[in-house]
Every structure is written in C-alpha cells, then in structure tokens.
Amino acid sequence: MKKYDIGIDLGGTKVLCALIEKNEKDPQERKILFEVKKKTKKEKGNKKVTARLFEALDELFEISKIKKEEINSIGIAIAGQIDRNNGTVINACNLECKNLEIKKLIEEKYSIKTQVYNDVEAAATGELILGAGKNHKDILCVFIGTGIGSSIIIDKKIFHGVSGSAGEIGHIIVDLNGRSCSCGGVGCLEAYASRSAIESRIQGAVKKGRKSIITELADGQHISTKHIKQALDAHDEVTVQYVNEAIEYLSGGLASAINFFNPELIILGGGLIQGIDEIYLKTIRLAKAKALKVASEKTEFKKAELGDYSGVIGATLTEEYNNVIRNH
Numbered sequence: 001m002k003k004y005d006i007g008i009d010l011g012g013t014k015v016l017c018a019l020i021e022k023n024e025k026d027p028q029e030r031k032i033l034f035e036v037k038k039k040t041k042k043e044k045g046n047k048k049v050t051a052r053l054f055e056a057l058d059e060l061f062e063i064s065k066i067k068k069e070e071i072n073s074i075g076i077a078i079a080g081q082i083d084r085n086n087g088t089v090i091n092a093c094n095l096e097c098k099n100l101e102i103k104k105l106i107e108e109k110y111s112i113k114t115q116v117y118n119d120v121e122a123a124a125t126g127e128l129i130l131g132a133g134k135n136h137k138d139i140l141c142v143f144i145g146t147g148i149g150s151s152i153i154i155d156k157k158i159f160h161g162v163s164g165s166a167g168e169i170g171h172i173i174v175d176l177n178g179r180s181c182s183c184g185g186v187g188c189l190e191a192y193a194s195r196s197a198i199e200s201r202i203q204g205a206v207k208k209g210r211k212s213i214i215t216e217l218a219d220g221q222h223i224s225t226k227h228i229k230q231a232l233d234a235h236d237e238v239t240v241q242y243v244n245e246a247i248e249y250l251s252g253g254l255a256s257a258i259n260f261f262n263p264e265l266i267i268l269g270g271g272l273i274q275g276i277d278e279i280y281l282k283t284i285r286l287a288k289a290k291a292l293k294v295a296s297e298k299t300e301f302k303k304a305e306l307g308d309y310s311g312v313i314g315a316t317l318t319e320e321y322n323n324v325i326r327n328h
C-alpha cells in the first residue's frame with residue numbers, strides 16, 4: 001500500500017486539495033503534507049469547475065514534487081447529490097454542475113483511482129473513523145454552516161436510504177406556513193437555523209432601520225461566521241436576537257432527531273459550531289431540555305474534531321471505512 005492519498009473538498013466557495021500521508025505504524029493517523037486552496041465563487045458550471053479543480057491538483061503536484069505513481073488514491077468530497085456507483089455529480093446547485101462525470105475525468109487525466117463522496121458523508125466518515133465518533137456506533141452528525149447537512153450512522157455504517165438522500169435534517173419542516181427554503185419547500189430547519197438564515201434575518205432588520213455593528217463589520221460583503229462572532233462578543237442586540245432565534249430552532253430540530261432516532265452520540269460541526277462556542281453550548285443544553293427525557297438521557301454531544309479538513313480526510317478513508325464495517 002502506498003502511503004500517500006489526495007483528498008479534495010469541492011464546495012460552493014472553495015476547492016481544497018490536500019496531499020495526505022498515512023502513518024504506517026498508526027493506521028488511525030493522517031498528516032496533511034501540502035494543500036492548495038482556490039476560490040470557486042465565480043467559476044460555476046461543469047467546465048469551469050473541472051478546470052479549476054485540475055488547476056488546483058496540478059499545483060499540488062508541483063509544490064509537493066510528488067509523482068502520480070506514488071499516490072494510492074484520490075478521494076473527492078462534493079457538496080451535492082452524488083451517484084456513488086459511477087462517480088458522477090448528479091446535481092450540485094452551489095457549483096451549478098449537473099451530470100458531471102468527475103471520477104472519469106480525474107482518472108483519465110491523472111490515472112489515479114478516484115472515489116467520489118457527498119461532502120457531508122465524507123465529513124461523517126472522517127469523524128467516525130478518526131474523529132469524535134471513533135468509539136461509538138449509533139451517531140448523528142450534523143454540520144451547520146451556510147446550510148445544514150447531516151449523516152446518520154447506524155452500527156458504524158452510514159445509512160443512505162433508498163435513493164441515497166437519508167439525513168437531510170436541514171429540510172425537516174419546523175414551520176408549516178414559514179419561510180421559503182433553497183430546496184423549494186417551505187418552513188425547513190435550514191431556513192431558520194443556518195448561517196445564511198441568521199444573515200438574512202439581520203439584513204432584514206437592518207433594512208427596516210435597526211442598527212447593528214455587523215453592517216460595519218461586513219462592510220458590504222456577506223455576513224460571515226467571523227462577523228457574527230465579533231458582533232456577539234460586542235453584545236450587538238440585533239445579532240444576539242437572531243442568533244438566539246436560530247439556536248431555538250436548531251435545538252428544536254435536534255430534540256426531534258433525538259426523540260426519533262435515540263442516538264448514542266450527536267456530533268456537531270460546521271462553521272457556526274466550530275467558530276462560535278456559545279452557539280454549540282447553548283444548542284446542546286436546549287436540545288437536551290426539549291427532548292424526551294428517556295430519549296436524551298444517554299445521548300452524548302461532541303464537537304467535530306477534524307474541522308476544515310474533515311472533507312479531504314474523510315474522502316480518502318474509503319478503504320479504512322470498509323475495513324471498519326468488515327471487522328465490526
């Protein structure tokens with residue numbers, strides 16, 4: 001077995017390519033040796049996204065001076081709907097990609113075995129094998145950032161569902177007559193508890209004349225997690241109000257998931273959780289309080305441990321993941 005893998009995390013705002021080294025003595029350890037990050041914001045559509053990705057990969061080979069022959073496999077995590085069997089992107093809204101044969105294109109250009117994952121699944125696999133989920137069996141991983149994604153792990157296996165879409169906790173309905181959601185539905189959790197939900201609530205309030213220091217902090221750009229954190233630290237009234245509102249919905253959604261699934265462990269990750277400790281802590285406290293006692297008393301909460309690298313690391317863990325299932 002060669003000791004290097006390449007992990008790629010392809011999302012709506014950036015592509016991250018990393019050269020990852022396995023530790024032969026400790027199979028549970030991974031080291032990121034080199035990484036290349038490029039923005040994907042304006043580069044949408046199949047052709048531009050692929051070109052950007054190849055540019056990043058070429059640069060990774062260049063700076064690391066590694067040869068293709070030394071690479072065991074490439075794993076790519078993509079924010080979108082994936083066909084696992086043939087490695088195509090069925091639909092990735094944020095990248096405006098449709099029916100993109102990404103596995104085939106990478107294998108043709110680099111002659112390296114490639115595996116395609118959904119980004120949430122990759123991150124959950126990373127957490128299961130190397131992160132917060134290591135010693136657990138029945139886990140719910142929820143990532144709260146621009147959107148809300150989740151993955152259900154039952155008996156150490158990712159539960160995919162009949163069409164592979166299981167775990168869409170961001171689209172459970174929390175308000176029948178509520179806000180519209182990016183999925184086309186109405187009242188989804190994501191429209192109430194994601195970073196973009198907080199952003200649009202704050203912007204709406206500012207438009208109506210309320211004052212918030214976040215306007216200065218963001219300076220005409222979109223409101224990031226960093227801005228939200230700074231505004232919270234400054235006790236900005238508007239930000240505190242809408243962050244608390246998001247936490248109420250998020251903890252309600254998680255309480256429903258606890259009642260429904262009774263997981264051993266809930267791993268929380270994503271920008272809002274990693275970036276703002278008080279959101280993490282308050283969400284846990286309220287979720288436990290809102291759930292049925294019998295369902296929640298044994299449920300543990302942990303923060304995701306692989307952070308920004310969960311996608312690139314998780315995407316290269318295919319073989320280990322299969323071993324975990326086999327040896328379990």
Ligand SMILES: [Zn+2]
Binds near residue numbers: 170171181185186190
């Ligand atoms: Zn939705």
